[in-house]
Amino acid sequence: MKNCNKVHYTDSIYYEIEQTSRLMKKVVVQLFTRLAIDITMDEYAALDTVSVNAGICQRDLAKLILKDRANTGRILDSLEQKGFITRFIDTKNNRLVKKMGITESGLKELNMIDSKIESYLKSLTKKIAPEDVERVQETIKFYRLELEKVVQINI
Amino acid sequence: MKNCNKVHYTDSIYYEIEQTSRLMKKVVVQLFTRLAIDITMDEYAALDTVSVNAGICQRDLAKLILKDRANTGRILDSLEQKGFITRFIDTKNNRLVKKMGITESGLKELNMIDSKIESYLKSLTKKIAPEDVERVQETIKFYRLELEKVVQINI
DNA sequence: ATAATATTGTTGTAAATGCAACATATTTTT
DNA sequence: AAAAATATGTTGCATTTACAACAATATTAT
Numbered sequence: 001m002k003n004c005n006k007v008h009y010t011d012s013i014y015y016e017i018e019q020t021s022r023l024m025k026k027v028v029v030q031l032f033t034r035l036a037i038d039i040t041m042d043e044y045a046a047l048d049t050v051s052v053n054a055g056i057c058q059r060d061l062a063k064l065i066l067k068d069r070a071n072t073g074r075i076l077d078s079l080e081q082k083g084f085i086t087r088f089i090d091t092k093n094n095r096l097v098k099k100m101g102i103t104e105s106g107l108k109e110l111n112m113i114d115s116k117i118e119s120y121l122k123s124l125t126k127k128i129a130p131e132d133v134e135r136v137q138e139t140i141k142f143y144r145l146e147l148e149k150v151v152q153i154n155i
Numbered sequence: 156m157k158n159c160n161k162v163h164y165t166d167s168i169y170y171e172i173e174q175t176s177r178l179m180k181k182v183v184v185q186l187f188t189r190l191a192i193d194i195t196m197d198e199y200a201a202l203d204t205v206s207v208n209a210g211i212c213q214r215d216l217a218k219l220i221l222k223d224r225a226n227t228g229r230i231l232d233s234l235e236q237k238g239f240i241t242r243f244i245d246t247k248n249n250r251l252v253k254k255m256g257i258t259e260s261g262l263k264e265l266n267m268i269d270s271k272i273e274s275y276l277k278s279l280t281k282k283i284a285p286e287d288v289e290r291v292q293e294t295i296k297f298y299r300l301e302l303e304k305v306v307q308i309n310i
Numbered sequence: 311a312t313a314a315t316a317t318t319g320t321t322g323t324a325a326a327t328g329c330a331a332c333a334t335a336t337t338t339t340t
Numbered sequence: 341a342a343a344a345a346t347a348t349g350t351t352g353c354a355t356t357t358a359c360a361a362c363a364a365t366a367t368t369a370t
Contacts, residue, residue, distance in 0.1 A: 008206075012276065019299060023299055024302055030307055059347080073350065094335095095346095096334085097349085098348085124301055136295065143280065147178045148178065151178060197356090212318080214319080223358060224320085226358080251365070
């Protein structure tokens with residue numbers, strides 16, 4: 001008799017999270033397209049992050065959004081070109097850095113997108129008890145912090 | 156007074172899952188590199204999926220691994236070239252399709268990788284109660300099935 | 311029967327991504 | 341003081357990815 005109790009990676013929580021993330025990304029991209037939102041998901045996430053971290057520099061933002069410095073710079077180029085953020089040279093620990101902040105126009109865009117997608121995203125979890133959603137979120141966050149301890153970040 | 160209760164996308168479970176997935180991918184890629192495993196994570200996931208779905212055709216596999224037909228074909232090209240799967244022409248609903256199966260060498264590689272990474276991956280959740288891990292996995296799976304209902308899959 | 315549509319896999323292409331290398335400036339080491 | 345290392349942002353490149361177009365075949369509609 002063969003070993004039928006084999007543990008498969010594709011049954012693990014790791015793969016489950018990855019698959020869910022991929023699917024979710026598809027859902028949100030399709031939502032953005034349907035709503036004619038003219039920034040990408042990554043730009044939206046970066047804009048939101050900047051809005052709660054006024055005056056952050058590029059490298060620190062890169063660490064938050066888990067992208068490398070190169071692509072973070074490119075995302076910010078796009079957001080700046082669209083007028084949603086402003087960038088300015090400043091110092092951090094005596095070093096010249098590029099800091100940024102959200103503009104009025106960016107804040108308006110952010111609120112517009114939030115209002116457009118909020119109800120739809122909520123509807124996706126409506127069949128799950130709110131306390132379950134919260135518990136899952138807390139557990140995943142704890143797990144993510146564990147991952148941060150062992151991952152090598154080269155940003 | 157400004158609205159300090161604003162709900163941010165970056166605080167949502169959607170972003171939490173995406174960030175965790177990104178971080179997890181980094182962790183596993185670094186693990187694969189450290190262990191000198193010579194296939195990619197995607198190839199590994201595909202190989203595992205093939206191992207439990209013997210005789211599956213390419214398009215059906217694409218639906219399982221959530222990649223498009225083009226890239227699924229490319230991943231399989233690589234696995235076939237390395238001798239880990241075999242592909243053969245067959246019919247499904249009277250249509251010519253490319254089916255596949257895992258080879259002896261592929262099964263050996265799969266088991267080798269599993270044995271190498273198992274304990275490490277387990278250690279990442281050792282601080283979380285097993286029942287919590289299971290509950291999270293179930294809730295996410297339920298959520299993923301909700302997503303599958305609304306997403307447009309163009310595979 | 312002919313035309314239109316659907317299924318499956320491949321090829322081409324443009325965009326996104328990560329990584330290494332570079333430029334500049336500052337800190338630390340020797 | 342000179343050299344080495346670090347911090348920050350940008351550029352270039354190779355890989356990955358998604359999407360569209362195509363080729364071949366089978367089914368459905370007219």
